[in-house]
Amino acid sequence: MLLVAVLAALAGCTAQPPPQPAPAPAPAPRTEPTRIVVGVDALGAGFNPHLLAHQSPVTTAVAALVLPSVFRPDATGTLRLDRTIATSAEVVSTAPFTVSYELNVTASWSSNAPIAAEDFVYLVEQMRSQPGVADAAGYRLITDVRSRAGGKAVDVVFSEPYPQWQQLFSQLLPASILKDAPGSWTGALANGLPVSGGPFRVASVDRARGEVVLARNDLYWDTPATLDQILLRRLDPNTLAEGLRVGDVHVALPAADPAVRQAVAGIVPAVRTQNAPQPTVTELGLRGDAGPLADPRVRQAIGAMVDREAVRAAVAPDALPADAFGLAPSQPGYAPSAPPGAPARPDPATAEQLLTSVGYTRSADGGWVRNGQPLRLVIGAAAERSDDLRVAELVAAQLEAAGVRTSLVAPPAAELFGQSSVTPTPPSTTASPTPTPTAPARAAGPEPTPSVNAPGPTPSPASSPTPTSASTASPVPGAGGVRVDVLVQPRTVGGDLGTELSSDFGCPRATAAVADPPPTPTGFCFPALQPLLDSLLTGPANPQLAATVERVLWAQVPALPLFQPVTLVVSTPTSDAATGIGPGPLRTGPATGAQRWTAPVT
Structure with a gap:
């Protein structure tokens, strides 16, 4: 009996096998980002929408989706307050003419810097002092920009009444990053936008491949974009047409040209083409x-x-x-x-x-x-x-x-x-139509001979x-x-007539803020015309006065x-259903509203 008891005790001390771990869960299948591929024929010289040098359909599209604007055009082209940026904007004084802006406290750049008064100041300073800008006349009337409420309220003071003040502070740029960057106004924006203040951000610009990738801005404070990405890809007409046919390209925005129309004419099912005049x-x-x-x-x-x-x-x-x-x-x-x-x-x-x-x-x-x-x-x-x-x-x-x-x-x-x-x-x-660096440029920020009848x-x-x-x-x-x-x-169009005529053909005046304002690219200045331009700039719309200005300009040449120029908007039945793309307002173009586009169903 003693032997049996000892054997039983020894059996109880024998080591048991360790429990087996539960099988690891199978990895979730990797999903491709939802995206739309947009074919274009050129990337343009850069991405500063305020520079004549950077005007292009790609810059127009990128600026509309990445940069914040106090007012934006609706489907009819009428300017409406963008409440994601400003909760109010109104004239609060006529002597001196003063506009007060209350900014959305949640609006911020993807660098986490707030969209604030310093961005207003930066844009005013650059538009008044830099050469080769578009539509600067309204900014030249500004004498002071005052910050309140920690930069989330701005009072802008003008030397003269400016009825078209709603045209200003469109496509703001990030002062916190650009103001101290070498060549900030031009050089820092030649290969992208460093941060975003909209539903998309510039993830990369690869000029060698001819691609611009816009990615959803995950730090956007309002309704997020539906798509993960919009890829703008440079393509020749035949490659573009083949991409549309097989579904590798969903939308095309090339310059309207007979070669493009001919290339896409044979696609089955037939594509839709619409004309979108450029601004x-x-x-x-x-x-x-x-x-x-x-x-x-x-x-x-x-x-x-x-x-x-x-x-x-x-x-x-x-x-x-x-x-x-x-x-x-x-x-x-x-x-x-x-x-x-x-x-x-x-x-x-x-x-x-x-x-x-x-x-x-x-x-x-x-x-x-x-x-x-x-x-x-x-x-x-x-x-x-x-x-x-x-x-x-x-x-x-x-x-x-x-x-x-x-x-x-x-x-x-x-x-x-x-x-x-x-x-x-x-x-x-x-x-090539655009510079081609040997390596792709990635945006900074928290995320990555035809015959001519000569006279x-x-x-x-x-x-x-x-x-x-x-x-x-x-x-x-x-x-x-x-x-x-x-x-x-290029001469920019689509805004206020008086502002554009004054910007393009007026004589910039020295002010206390800018003692030596830059001339227009051609240096044209006709002092006898200036009073008429001033009246168009600061007064009510006057078709008779505008007609007089036109006659003087044809005499002065x-x-x-x-x-x-006209952009051709080409879309397939599938991409039409996903985007509803059209010409869009003149100043913001076919990509207007792309934050609501969805991925085409294949």
Whole structure:
């Protein structure tokens, strides 16, 4: 019995096998982000919506989805207070004219800095002092920006009543990041936007691949975007059409062009195409402050030599012909203001009369000379703007055929529209539409030769003059560059008429805040016109006064309007159901409301 008891005790001390762990749960299947791929034909030169150099459909789309605005256009284009940014905005005094803004206390940048008074101050300071900006006239009236409530209330004081004050403080930029960044106004925004104040953020810009990725801003304080991503991808017409056909591309926003229309025409099921006019007019800016075009009679003669319709037909046949300095062809109330003949229409006889009146004569080879010097013009187009380069080449050919010697330069857009002299870089026939760094640029922040009907007699091919290379362009003494006499440039449209006319053709005045304001890209200033522009800027709408301004501008010819570019909005039946995409308001374009887009059902 004792032996049995001992054996039983030993059996009870024997180690038991350890319990087996429960099987690990199977990993959840990895889900791909919901996204829409948007085909485009160019990325543009940069992403600052306030710079002429950065105007492009991609910049318009990105700014609408990433940058905060106090007022935004509704579906009809009427400005409405965006309460995600400001809970109120109203005129609180008329002497001096003062507007008070109460900002949404929850509105903040994705860096966690509040959207606040310092962002208002930064935009005002830059718009008044930087060259090459768009629609600066209203900001020049501001004399003071006062912060209250820890920066969440702002009082803006004006020197004059400004009825169109709701146009201001659209697409605010993050002062906390940009104010101390080297080259902040231009350089820091060349490859993206560092932080977001909207439903999407710029996750990456890869110029080598031709892609911009917008990702949902997870720090957005209001209703979040439905999609995880919107991918903007640069594609040629045939690749674009194939992508739409197989479903790799959902929406396309290329420039309206017969090649694109033909490429997408055979897709089954049929795609929908809509025209979306862009908020710019392409024009020839004629330098009025120096050089041969300082004399308005020479500007008029150049206008009489250029066949604007032939240029438009060759470069942008689907664009809208522009024959006014103020409203764009797509805007309500637009009417051509161009006179029946020169300088709006080609007229070789008028051109000859005008040049003769200022002392030019024809040389033995048919060129125009004065005091032994040929009439030579430097024509500039931005290297990143392929259509502008084509315009420059065609205009140069027309002027050469009419006896004007030309040189072509293609500097970066920011240089062309922001400096009085530029590097004499010749146009490159092999350059891509946008710069192509060797590595993708990631945004900072908490998350990652067509024939042209030239006016006048056309020389035979053997004797026809051609534009000279940039190396022969006339230098600017002491400047280390060349002065551009004719600029192919965008003019912004879609806002207040008085503001745009004053910004584009007015004489910026020195103020206590800005002692030396930058001129317009062409340097044009006609003091006799200024009182009329001031009345349009600070007074009620006056169609008769606007018509008078148009007549003066056609007499002075600070520019030659060419055309309003048009974006082609292409969508499949599936993407239509997911996005409801359309042309959108002129200033914000087809991507307006993309935070409500859903992923197409395949």
